[in-house]
Amino acid sequence: MSKEKKLVEAITSRDEDFSQWYTDIVKKADLIDYSSVRGCTILRPHGYAIWELIQKNLDKRFKDTGHENVYMPMFIPESLLQKEKDHVEGFAPEVAWVTHGGEEKLTERLCVRPTSETLFCEHYANIIHSYRDLPKLYNQWCSVVRWEKTTRPFLRTLEFLWQEGHTAHATEEEAMEETIRMLNVYAEFCENVLAIPVIKGQKTEKEKFAGAKATYTIESLMHDGKALQTGTSHNFGDGFAKAFDIRYTDKNNQLQYVHQTSWGVSTRLIGALIMVHSDDNGLVLPPEVAPVQVMVIPVQQHREGVLERAEEIRSRLSKHIRVGLDDSDRMPGWKFSEHEMRGVPLRLELGPKDIEKNQCVIVRRDTREKQFISLDDVEQSIIKILEAMQKDMLRNAMELRVSKTYTAQSIEEIDEICNKNPGFIKAMWCGEQSCENKIKEETGATARCIPFEQENISDRCVCCGEPAKHMVIWGRAY
RNA sequence: CGGGGUGUGGCUCAGGUGGUAGAGCGCUUGGUUCGGGACCAAGAGGCCGGAAGUUCAAGUCUUCUCACUCCGACCA
Structure with a gap:
């Protein structure tokens, strides 16, 4: 049979060449086709159907937690994008610009949305006046554009489909609750629908979203031992509210800034499905999707x-x-x-x-x-x-993650694990960005998250030896 | 954005030292088949990623460019 197999379409072995295997799967399972625009793919019926199932499942969860869908424009005036300093700086390098309408040059160029915070903020400033207007729990399904340098189907394309939730709350506490609530929605969805186990945690300052007060993440582990940020939920505090002047009058007739959140997952989830479950015979999908x-x-x-x-x-x-x-x-x-x-x-x-x-x-x-x-x-x-089958797939993915999760007591150990048996690496950290940078430089591993479930691996930072503040999950990531 | 690889029918590829293209699979038609990618027969289909150059002559040589892909730096 093996002789005959070579006559027909075969895919690269997963263990031999993971990247090539991945590319083979997306093509041969008829998920995507390449388009004539660099870095942009066509979602074919089979690939789009998976996305529709993901959408349907998630959308129900959003509605069940009180959210409403809206649709924002895809263009953002340059001046609007620039209102929040950290935010612009974070996205500037990968923004696509519209400079002309027909043959006429625009007086102000328009950015093709890389994300819609600024649009939501402008809108919220217009419609929120009283504490009675809060909370605002909005979500939108749309595509966004980020001019990436290298691209891969589902994992990183110039344009991708996603969902972005944007909410405004009266208090810091409510915003924090919302941030964690939606992170939990994502985690539950990943495990029960996609059969992908995730680790919930907080991003370090270095890794957090541009303009956020705090970023929370669900991280999952792929079959090759590399990590994938599967979804994020951000607490903006009142930073955007101050930049965009989103204020309401409270019960005591005092003007207050709102507290905001945002959260998103994208078609990258389909990449995760492939890299967690599939094998040398092709795609393996959990029944739910x-x-x-x-x-x-x-x-x-x-x-x-x-x-x-x-x-x-x-x-x-x-x-x-x-x-x-x-x-x-x-x-x-x-x-x-x-x-x-x-x-x-x-x-x-x-x-x-x-x-x-x-x-x-x-x-x-x-x-x-x-x-x-x-x-x-x-x-x-x-x-x-x-x-x-749905349950078994989650259990197997969990077993895989457990078998590829390690602990390290030194940078050398982290490096060795990364090179020999990549996976999640638990190690202690003092909280200093210099140590985080050093670990990345020397091992290629980044801080995936500070897990909510902490363990005491040791009392000392794996890098500098100073007293440790957190256990961090490190790993090489997509 | 750097380094490597690749672009020839729908797909995978072959085309030493230049002389305007070939195979297998797929496709179409007819027939026999059908429990792990069947077989026979007859057909259709490509100006060789794009541009410029060298030459009597370019798939083949030179330069530029575009795309895909892999590995790094940046991001969902």
Whole structure:
């Protein structure tokens, strides 16, 4: 079979060349195509369907926590972008500018939004007057543009789809609560829907968002041992409110600045799905975000009655789950490989022999475990298998992370781990940026986060030996 | 933004020392097949990433440029 395999499309082995493997998956699972613009990709139906499922799931969680969707313009006047100093400086290098309308030069150039803080702030300043107007809990689904130097599908593209929540609150406490609430929403979503375990924590000063008071993050670990910032939630304090003059009158008729938050996740989540779960046979999707959860593949479909039975089963299943029927005139074996490549969680084979025995064959994408199940209660059996698969995938991803999480007592140790067995590295830190910089220079590892769940690895900073303030998760990151 | 690699039918690639293109897969049609990427037959399809130059003659040599990709510095 291996000889034949070479004649057909094969993907690079994950262990041999992780980067190439990743690129192969995104292309061969039909997630994206490259466009004629550098760094911009086309999300094809299969890739976009995954995003739609992510959107649907998250959007419900946002609504359930009281948020409303809005849509802001994609252009930001230069003067508006410049109102918050740290914010402009953070984004200036990667902003795309519109200078002309038709043939006419604009009097003020417009920035293509790299993020919409300034737009929300301007709007909030206009609509918030009284404590009765608060809180404002807005979210928008949109695309943003950042002129990156190097790009990779899903992980870093010039334009990407995301969601950005922007809220305004009366008090510091409320803003802090909101920041953490949404971080928790993200974490719960990643674990239960994407089957990706995350570590919640705070970003260091060096790594925090431009203009934020504090940035919180969920960090996940990819199969190659590199870290991925999977989502962030920022507490802005009243910094933006002061820059944009967003004030309200409180119950005592006093003018107060609002306290704001913002939080976002992007199509990068799809990159995480690939790098956490997929294997040498292609994409592996957790059932919750699989556009097709079960693909029915008839065997000897030309035989009398086979297609009819297959269609009947598809129809029954479609009342409960997302199901497809591949009745193309490909060989069954070809279809098996194809739908494995595309990450369909379950395959249902149905041939004359099965029909005779009133059964079908079910094969799980993650384990490739094959089982025969009765057609009588096929719906219930499949729902159970999908549920089990969703849980198993999270458990496996968790086991992988545990097996790639280390502790270090010295910079040398961090460096050695990074080079030999990359992963999350727990080590103590004094809180000084000079030490953070030194660790990055010497090992390539950055501070992923200061986890909420602290452990005492030692009393001393891994770098300078001074008394330690925090345990930090270090790692090389995407 | 630096360093490396690659651009030739839809895809993967072959085309020593220059003489206007070839294979496999895929695609179309017909037939036989169908429980892990089937087989036979007949077809369609490319000016060789782009531009300029050298030459009687450029896929092949020179220069410039664009894109993809990998590795680093910066970011979701």
